[in-house]
Structure formats: structure tokens, C-alpha cells
Amino acid sequence: MSHCRICGGPVREFFDFGRQPVSDVFPRPEEIGTEHFYRLAVGFCDTCTMVQQSQEVSRDRMFPADYPYRSSGSALMRRHFEATALHYLETELRGDDPFYVEIGCNDGIMLGSVRAAGVRHLGVDPAEDAARVAGAGGSRVHVGFFEESTGHRIRETEGAARLVFSANTISHIAYADSVFAGVRALLAEGGVFVFEDRYLGDIVHHTYFDQIYDEHFYLFSVRSVQAMAETYGFDLVDVEHLPVHGGTMRYTTARAGERTPRESVPRLLAAERELKLAEWSTYESFAAKIESNCRELISLLVDLREQGKRVLGYGATCKSATVTNYCGIGPDLVSFVCDSTREKQHRVTPGAHIPIRPPESFASPYPDYAVLFAWNHAEEIMAKEQEFRAAGGRWILYAPDVRVV
8 A cells, every 4th residue: 555645644546557658658660669668556545535646657758858749739728728818817817917827838828828918927848849839939938847946936037926827737746745835935925826637526427547647647636636735735715617628627726814715615525525536435436447448448349350340549649548558459459540749640659559640541541430539529529520420430439438429
């Protein structure tokens, strides 16, 4: 039994995905055999209820200079961040010379909206290539990891921040104590630290088991985030459920005593009690459902291969690494994966080594079936690929159940 990275309490593992590769490092064919693997196991803290991984992958391995993910690659996410920026420009970033800091700004999709409004800003991101894209758009970016020393340095050189924001990043960082210490040093009096991350309640309820991969060191719930915030001298003052990424929660925190929590906090804590997210039996049931879905997916793909059907993958996502490697899905079952991210094309998927090709390969010719690894963008993708359905193609989904649509 390991110990919680937040409170030091005992952590019980409820699922072990075994040997897994770093999920967002896509090797060139000639680099096969050089990948880094680790044991992906996830557990539940009996004290603060934080769900977390048992083994941490080095941040330098997960987020190298050429980290390929780009936030702007999805029209849905572009709209989401534009709306988010507008919301904060009308609320937290009003008044005399507000300063905005974004942890994990990636290619600057939200940072750019803040900059365009004339607000002082600074993004922080370790991925040099993505930061270069943000900088080319005119945004100011510091290349590096955010930690306690970063917060102090920014405060000394730039002044205090009215809003520190982060999306799909804080759950990636095992050393949460240093992050909160840096934010505490950086925030102006009355300022807020807001972060969005995939929501544990949706992951468990919908069996989104592929959301468990190296980057998602923590899977946040409202209760565990409240406990984490209090551990580091913050209050959880607002919570909002968002539909992106299959279910995301936006957490607003402030230094202890500086703001009064809104009614959303007790309301969503009560909703979590209904979901039984603080009970061990919930994770035992979740583990059983993961096993069931994986068995059904493999059975379906093997049957289709025996019938001579052509199956492709859609979306070379980080989360697909968990599915392909745990289930043993390789090029014999899924011929190749189509992805619009230029940096991933003509490489292979981590561990499973399924070739990755550009989107135009999807229609040359259309396959009989396509496994939708990028299921969190299902509506956008299916609307775009209507000709695939018109040609008789079918989509394969594996959460919350394995099904063909």
C-alpha cells in the first residue's frame, strides 16, 4: 500500500493496467524499441479520497520540448476557451491593470483571447514547440514547468496576478504542494486560482477508463479538491460542471478566508455522496466494468478480423494508449489510426505501434469500421465524417459500453 501525495494517508490500488508507454510520445518507425515503459496502477486514498497513480512518470519524459498536443486542433475546444476568456474578462480581469497567468498555456488558444483584450498576461508551459506557436501569435510565454520558485519569480518581475488559470494541467502535476505554494506567492489579495480537469464522477459513471494514463496523475472529485485546497491553505469557493472532454469540473479556489464559498460547493458535494465517490465499493465496481469492456472490445475486433472486415482507428489520442496496450490491440486488429495533428503523422502509436496517417487516408477507401479513440469529440467528428456513414461505415465505441453505431 502506498501513501497519498496530498495528505499522506493510505492509498489502495483498485486497478493495474500493467506495463504502459508514455502516452504522448509517438515514435518514428525506426525508434521502435526505444520507448520508456512504466506500471500504470491507480488507487484511492482512504483519508482525503484523492484518486491517484501509484507510480509517477518523470515530467521531462511526459512533456518534452516537442510535446505534440495542440489545444487549437479542435473547433469545440477553441469555442470553449474563447467563451472562458470572455467570462473572465467580464469578471475577474476587470478594473485597473489586471494581470493574468496561465499554467499550461499550450499553443495559446485562451492566452490569445486575453491578449487581444489588452490584458497583461503570461503563459507558462514546458513544451517549447507549443509555446513557440503561442509566442508567434503575440502572446508572452515563459518556457518551463510551474512550481513554487516560478510563482515567486513571476511575482517579483511582473507583479501579483488577479487570476491564475489552468486547463487540463493541474491533474498532470504530482507535486501539487509546490504548485499551490507558487500560486499562493503569485496571487494578488482577493485573487483566484481556477483550474479545469476531467471529472472523476463522469469517469466512473461512464466507464471512461481510458482517461487513466500517465499524464492524469490525479483524477479529481469535488471532495478531494476541497481537501487538497485546504491542505495547502486555500478554500474551494466555486465549482462548475462542464461538458468538454466527456465531463470536466472547473474549480475556483482562493486563499483561506478571502472569499465566501458559493452554494455550488455544498450542492456538488451532496451530489458526490449520491454517486458514492468516497466509498471503496464504487472503485471495485469500476474495476470490474473496465475488465468487462476490455474483453468485449477485443472479442468484437477479433470477430471483425475473422470476417475479413477492415478496421481503422480515429484519433491518435493519449488516452488510446491505455486501451491499445492493456487490451493488446495492434496493427493486426486496427490497420492504422488517422489523426489531424501533423506532429503525430507518419509515426506509430505508443507501445502498440499502430501506424498514424493523415485524415485524408480515412477515405482512401473508407474502412468498414472505425474505432473512435477521440470519443470526447464524437459529435464534431461524426458531423465531419458523414460520408463515412453514407458509405456504410460504422463507428465502434467502448465507453460506457462497447457498441457499434
